[in-house]
Structure formats: structure tokens, C-alpha cells
Amino acid sequence: MQGALAVLRHVHAHPGVTRAELTRALGLSSGSAAEITARLKVLRLVEETEAPATGGRGRPSPVLTAHPDGPVICAVDIGHESWRVATVELGGRLVGDVSGRHADRAAGAVLDAVRQPIPQADRRLRAVSVAVAGSVQGTRIVQAATLGWRDVDLAVLRPDPGVPLLVGNDASLAGLAEARRGAGFDTKVVLHLTVEVGLGGILVVDGRPMTGATGAGGEFGHLPFGDRERQCPCGARGCWDLEVDGRAMARDLGLPEPRDPRTEADRILRSADAAHRAAVTRVATTLGRGIGGLVNALDPDLVTLSGLARSFLAEVPEALHAGYTDGLMSFRRAAPPPLRPSALGDQGPVIGAAEVAFDALLTEEGLAAWE
Amino acid sequence: MQGALAVLRHVHAHPGVTRAELTRALGLSSGSAAEITARLKVLRLVEETEAPATGGRGRPSPVLTAHPDGPVICAVDIGHESWRVATVELGGRLVGDVSGRHADRAAGAVLDAVRQPIPQADRRLRAVSVAVAGSVQGTRIVQAATLGWRDVDLAVLRPDPGVPLLVGNDASLAGLAEARRGAGFDTKVVLHLTVEVGLGGILVVDGRPMTGATGAGGEFGHLPFGDRERQCPCGARGCWDLEVDGRAMARDLGLPEPRDPRTEADRILRSADAAHRAAVTRVATTLGRGIGGLVNALDPDLVTLSGLARSFLAEVPEALHAGYTDGLMSFRRAAPPPLRPSALGDQGPVIGAAEVAFDALLTEEGLAAWE
DNA sequence: CGATTATGCTCGCCTCGCGAGGATAATAGG
DNA sequence: CCTATTATCCTCGCGAGGCGAGCATAATCG
Numbered sequence: 090m091q092g093a094l095a096v097l098r099h100v101h102a103h104p105g106v107t108r109a110e111l112t113r114a115l116g117l118s119s120g121s122a123a124e125i126t127a128r129l130k131v132l133r134l135v136e137e138t139e140a141p142a143t144g145g146r147g148r149p150s151p152v153l154t155a156h157p158d159g160p161v162i163c164a165v166d167i168g169h170e171s172w173r174v175a176t177v178e179l180g181g182r183l184v185g186d187v188s189g190r191h192a193d194r195a196a197g198a199v200l201d202a203v204r205q206p207i208p209q210a211d212r213r214l215r216a217v218s219v220a221v222a223g224s225v226q227g228t229r230i231v232q233a234a235t236l237g238w239r240d241v242d243l244a245v246l247r248p249d250p251g252v253p254l255l256v257g258n259d260a261s262l263a264g265l266a267e268a269r270r271g272a273g274f275d276t277k278v279v280l281h282l283t284v285e286v287g288l289g290g291i292l293v294v295d296g297r298p299m300t301g302a303t304g305a306g307g308e309f310g311h312l313p314f315g316d317r318e319r320q321c322p323c324g325a326r327g328c329w330d331l332e333v334d335g336r337a338m339a340r341d342l343g344l345p346e347p348r349d350p351r352t353e354a355d356r357i358l359r360s361a362d363a364a365h366r367a368a369v370t371r372v373a374t375t376l377g378r379g380i381g382g383l384v385n386a387l388d389p390d391l392v393t394l395s396g397l398a399r400s401f402l403a404e405v406p407e408a409l410h411a412g413y414t415d416g417l418m419s420f421r422r423a424a425p426p427p428l429r430p431s432a433l434g435d436q437g438p439v440i441g442a443a444e445v446a447f448d449a450l451l452t453e454e455g456l457a458a459w460e
Numbered sequence: 461m462q463g464a465l466a467v468l469r470h471v472h473a474h475p476g477v478t479r480a481e482l483t484r485a486l487g488l489s490s491g492s493a494a495e496i497t498a499r500l501k502v503l504r505l506v507e508e509t510e511a512p513a514t515g516g517r518g519r520p521s522p523v524l525t526a527h528p529d530g531p532v533i534c535a536v537d538i539g540h541e542s543w544r545v546a547t548v549e550l551g552g553r554l555v556g557d558v559s560g561r562h563a564d565r566a567a568g569a570v571l572d573a574v575r576q577p578i579p580q581a582d583r584r585l586r587a588v589s590v591a592v593a594g595s596v597q598g599t600r601i602v603q604a605a606t607l608g609w610r611d612v613d614l615a616v617l618r619p620d621p622g623v624p625l626l627v628g629n630d631a632s633l634a635g636l637a638e639a640r641r642g643a644g645f646d647t648k649v650v651l652h653l654t655v656e657v658g659l660g661g662i663l664v665v666d667g668r669p670m671t672g673a674t675g676a677g678g679e680f681g682h683l684p685f686g687d688r689e690r691q692c693p694c695g696a697r698g699c700w701d702l703e704v705d706g707r708a709m710a711r712d713l714g715l716p717e718p719r720d721p722r723t724e725a726d727r728i729l730r731s732a733d734a735a736h737r738a739a740v741t742r743v744a745t746t747l748g749r750g751i752g753g754l755v756n757a758l759d760p761d762l763v764t765l766s767g768l769a770r771s772f773l774a775e776v777p778e779a780l781h782a783g784y785t786d787g788l789m790s791f792r793r794a795a796p797p798p799l800r801p802s803a804l805g806d807q808g809p810v811i812g813a814a815e816v817a818f819d820a821l822l823t824e825e826g827l828a829a830w831e
Numbered sequence: 832c833g834a835t836t837a838t839g840c841t842c843g844c845c846t847c848g849c850g851a852g853g854a855t856a857a858t859a860g861g
Numbered sequence: 862c863c864t865a866t867t868a869t870c871c872t873c874g875c876g877a878g879g880c881g882a883g884c885a886t887a888a889t890c891g
Contacts, residue, residue: 090847091847091848092847092848107869108869108870109868109869109870112869117848117849118848118849118850119850119869119870119871120848120849120850120870120871120872120873121847121848121849122870123870123871123872124847124848125847125848140857142857143857144858145857145858145867145868146857146858146859146866146867146868147856147857147858147866147867147868147869148855148856148857148867148868148869148870149856149857149868149869150868150869150870151870224789224791226791231791232789232790232791277673278672278673278677292670294668294670299663299665299670299758300759301649301758301759301760302648302649302759302760302761302797303759304759305759305792306649306757306758306759307757307759308756308757308759308789309757311753311756311757311789312683312685312753312754312756312757313685313749313750313752313753313787314683314684314685323756323789323790323791324788324789324790324791324793325752325753325756325786325787325788325789325790326786378684379684381684381696382682382683382684382696383683385679385682385683385694385696386677386678386679386680386682386683387670387672387677388671388672388673388674388675388676388677388678388679389672389673390673415696415697416684416696417695417696418595418603418679418682418694418695418696419603419694419695419696420595420597420602420603420694420695421676422695426673461878462878462879463878463879478838479838479839480837480838480839483838488879488880489879489880489881490838490839490840490881491839491840491841491842491879491880491881492878492879492880493839494839494840494841495878495879496878496879511888513888514888515889516836516837516888516889517835517836517837517888517889517890518835518836518837518838518887518888518889519836519837519838519839519886519887519888520837520838520887520888521837521838521839522839
């Protein structure tokens, strides 16, 4: 079981490896590798497909991928304005993907819409895993300011009581995906930050997300980096959240609080107006300075950026880097962790949601449950 | 080797367990437990001593402890004003302990003093592990403001090239010790904070310290929670560091920057003067508010406090808790992680230093090196 | 002083991974 | 087209190490 688990985890993390590569990576003998893969094929967990002609010499090594009848996860992403339901197989490939925009943001309406595409009686389904734009504890959404939700239990998304339900913050899960399969691939300590409306993220150490005691870790937007007098909808004051998004840019420009801060942010970002450019620069600098502080505290190898933060990196990299450097302790300035754009885009949350579900599956117990 | 390692780690984490408890905890058969302990006794790693009369029925179970000729770590603590050199055996017991105050704070002088008690040719010595009051990357001290050191390499403390040298921040290592053997025992996610001159700490998840990519993680004092205009010796501005210690209290009282902020802090803390009490209250509140922000971001089960933070908790708990609650997101206020005083006191850094060294020893390779 | 309770020890069994030796499948070169 | 070369896969006997049944041992209870 030990060896089988190691193989399965390696295939999951590196879909499309050859058996020879796997044997070397795990330090197995070729005999053990043969026996273990044979067992996993019988269990309908992995499939070996004929090797593509590499052009190199020697006997070709078969490629290991997810079994076509293997376990799948239903990954759900509930964002500020849209939702997505995907089926994900071992190795992180999306084999089905449905999405839509919220017609009505009320919790009931959104959950009804999202529930439709969730398969109801699929023996292959091992878990429903939800990424949601809000603060999460266990399987409850305790606070989702932009959706206007408070204390919503997602248990209704469970197709039957036997299927486990997992819930996490969308920015945190996107960060996990980014660390494992995106810009942070093969990096030990990755700090991911997403700015949409407010800011979220996660620290991923050796592939493990630091989600804290209750699952509400990674709420970096509620560190008091901002103006101590400014009240945040979260209940605290001076949150960084309020200083780095469309609300902050509108405030900087003397505009009223926008109804849809994310769209407003994009509008200002695309504008050629000098005042707008200045506001973008100032907010990007503020974001950068906070990133510097977080890097001081958490010491990552790499920072990955999504959403509006990714846009700042693309549009005003000097401002972002100036703030970043300014916020760093001087000894870190010689070789600061690079800021990199997210590689997974809007697929991050669903891929991350599937990851945590597969983490539970790829254990002694999870495998035992799969026979 | 697998089973032996598990047993050894369990004995290290729970010194003084009986073999019966261990067998149950690891789910071993009594036969395996017997064979493994026999092997570990031959290897001079553990010793079985006769069970003390528990008064209960049944055959008594022998107690497992460190072997008297087993491996030891030389743990060194270099603080602002004093140093300590201890010998630590498996299980975390200090079997030797020498300390002194710095006569001269220059790096050379301190290292000379500290080098004396380090055993030179002890076959039992597996590592020298140093806790130091400064920022650390690898085995270098990159910045230690209160000692006045910059870029000091501690390689001179290595008694011979075969003995590994480990270096870490004292507050981070004290936090690791606290999480494993102190107030955070058996708790999944522990946030530890120490205030002496400035603030340091660590997040410990499942017993693993989140020391980051270079070992400089846990520098929570350099999060920009403070006044954006105030320059920190670290090179950044607005550091929390400057708002929570003796310097902050002196500033609040309109006094000049104290030469020894730690002593000054204790003096103000012990004073009955109303202005002094008010300053203490304000600084404790500021500290509490920052702790709230950190709890928002990291979501620990428990926060442990050392040094001046521990004194605040003892002397002005209302102020500290008021700030703490104020800094928390409102959904966390119903059941916030408790703030607990450190249980290990000034032994924290050396115990933590020994822990990281034993972590390296209690591996396949570490055990192979011990024959 | 037996009964009860709890634990330790012995020993055959079984699982799983190792590794040597031969088989297999590709390219390279004549 | 055929052989050499390279790289990998498969078969199979071996050995390490953990399991668990059955018995031995050591304490308290009444």
C-alpha cells in the first residue's frame, strides 16, 4: 500500500510521466514498479498507454495517466459574479466543465444553479469540493461580503450522504493549484495572492496549503496594513483589503464606492487618463509594500499573483516592484523572491478544489474506500 | 527502519511513555514493539527502565527514555544580553546547562565565550544548533540590530567539520519548543510570539515550524502594522516591531529612546505611576490588535506569548484582549484562539534549537549515520 | 493465595520490495 | 535488411520486517 500510494501521488503530481522516470524518481526497483502499476491498473486507478516515439534510443517506457474509469472529483467554484462546475480526474485534468453567471446573487438561487450539473449517482465520484469567494470554516461560509452571504452551509451540494463535501476559499485554493501545477511548480515555499474585491491567498509549503485550524487561513487581506480609521465590512479596522482593489482606486480618484469594484478596477486600469494612471500607480505601490511585509514574515521562494494583482504586475510592474522593495527588510533586497503572474487563470479555484479532495483520496483510507 | 523511526519519534515527543502506551499509539503488535525496542536498545538510542508502581492492576510496562550513551545535541542560545549553552538528549531533557552575560557584545567576544563550553570531541554529539536574537538565513546572521551584528557566520562554533551546524532565530525556535513541549502541546496550529526588543515568532503546523525558504520566516515584527512614516532599523518602514516594546513605551511617554529597551520595558511595567500604566495599556492594546490581524491571516488554534508579550498578558490582560478582539474579523470573535503564556520560559530557545537538530537526526539518514 | 487484569515474549506466516538475469523494443550504422 | 547498442521491462527467488495467536509473566484484588 505504501509503495502504491507513493506511485499514485507521483502520477497525480506529474501526469504523463513514463514508468522509467517514475521508477527513478521514487527509487524503486523495476520489479516493484511493474508489480505496483499492475495492481493500480486492476484497481482502475491508473492506465498505461503506449509510449509516444521520443526519437531516442532504447526500449520505450509506457506513459502513466489517470484511468478512464478512475475516481473523479466534482469541483465547484462560486465567484463574485459567476460559477463553474468541473469534473476533475486524477492528475488534475478537467474532463467536464460547465459555467455561468449569477442571475441572482442570493445564496439559494446560486446553489440551485450550481447543483444542476453535479452528477447525482456516479460511482466514480469521490467528493464534491467547493471553492467560494468568502471566508470559510469547515463546510460553512461564515462571511462572503461581495455575495452578501453570511453563515451559509453548503451541505445541500452533496449529492448523497456518502460523498464527502469539502469547502475552501477560492483564492486559497487557486494558490494551492498555482503552487502545485502553475507558476509555483516544484517550488518549496510559495505565497499566492489574489486581488478581486479585497485580497486573499495562501502560503503553500512543500505542496501543503497552510489553511489553519478551521480552514480560514490565508485571509491576508485582513492584516491591518491600512488606515487604522477605516472600518472594514469584516468587522476589523485598517484592513489591507480596502487599500488594494477597485474600491481603493475609486477612493483615490474621489469617486463614490463602486457597485462592482472588480469591473470598475478594470475600467480604471484600461484608462489612458493621467489621473487614473496615477491612482493605479499608487494602489499598485500600496499592494507591493504589503507584499514586502508578508515576504518579511513568511519568507517564500516565490510570490504568485492572480486577478487584479496580476494585472498590476502586467501593467505597472515598476510601481508594484517599487512598493515591494520598499516594504522588504534591507537584507532581503539583494535576492527577493520573484513576483510571478498566475499561470492557471480562472481555472485555479476548481483545480485547487480538486487537489484538496485528491489529497484525501490519496491516503490509506481513501484508497481502501475505493476497494 | 520505518517502524524504528516511528517509535523513536514517539519516544522523543513523549519521553517517559510506557511500551504499552507506545504500542497502542502507533498501532503496533506487541511482537513488533518488542523487536523494535530491542533493536533500539542495542543501537544505544533508547533505554527501558523498570516501570514505577502505578498502583494499577496488571503487568507493569517498562518506561522508554533516552539512552544514557545516546546521541546529544549542543544547543546554544545567543540573546540580547546573555548566552546559554546546553546539552540536550533525546526527549528534550537538558543534561548540561551553562550560561553567562555578555561582557562585550562584539561578535568575536560573544562567540569566543560561547565556544568554550561546546564539547570538542564527543562521539555522542550529533549537531551544534544555535538560537540567535537576529534574522537568520542558512547559517548566517544577516541582521541582529540589538547585538549590532551584520552578516556574521557562525561556522566557528562547529567543533569539527563532521558535526552539522544549524542556526535559527531565537523567537522562532522558542515557539517551536512551545508548540511541541510547552503551552501548545498536542495542538495542531500554534502561533507563537515573543516580544523582547522588537517582536519575533513562528507558526507551527502539526509540529513543523514554518521557517520559510531561507530560514528567515517568522519575522512578524516586520509586518507594516505601524506608522508608515517611522523608519525601522531593518530598512523597511512602519514595522510592528517599533510599536510593541520598550521603545514604543518610552516614545509614548515622551522619553528618549532607551539604551536598553528590554530593561526599560520592565521598569515601566512595574511602575505604579498612572502615566506609565496608560502607556503600558496603549502598547498592550496595539500588540493585541496586531495579534488579531495575524490570527485573521494564519488561523491558529492557539497563540502562545513569551517575553514582554507574556508580561502584558499577566499584567494588563484586559488591554491586550481588547486590542486582540478589536483586530479580529467579527466571525472569529465568537471563539477566538486563546492567548496563553509560554510554559518554557527562557529555556525555550535552547529546547527549540535541539528540536530542529533532532528532526534531522530522526530520519533514515540521520539514523544510518549513528550506525 | 488463587482470580483477575494487563502486558511481554516466541514463533510461524505473510506481504512487499529488492535485485540479478534474461527478454524485449526502440534507434544507429553499415 | 541486419546486427550492435541502448534502455527498459519482466520473472523469480530472497530477505526484511510486521502481524497475531498462544503462552508466559507480573502486578493488584478480595
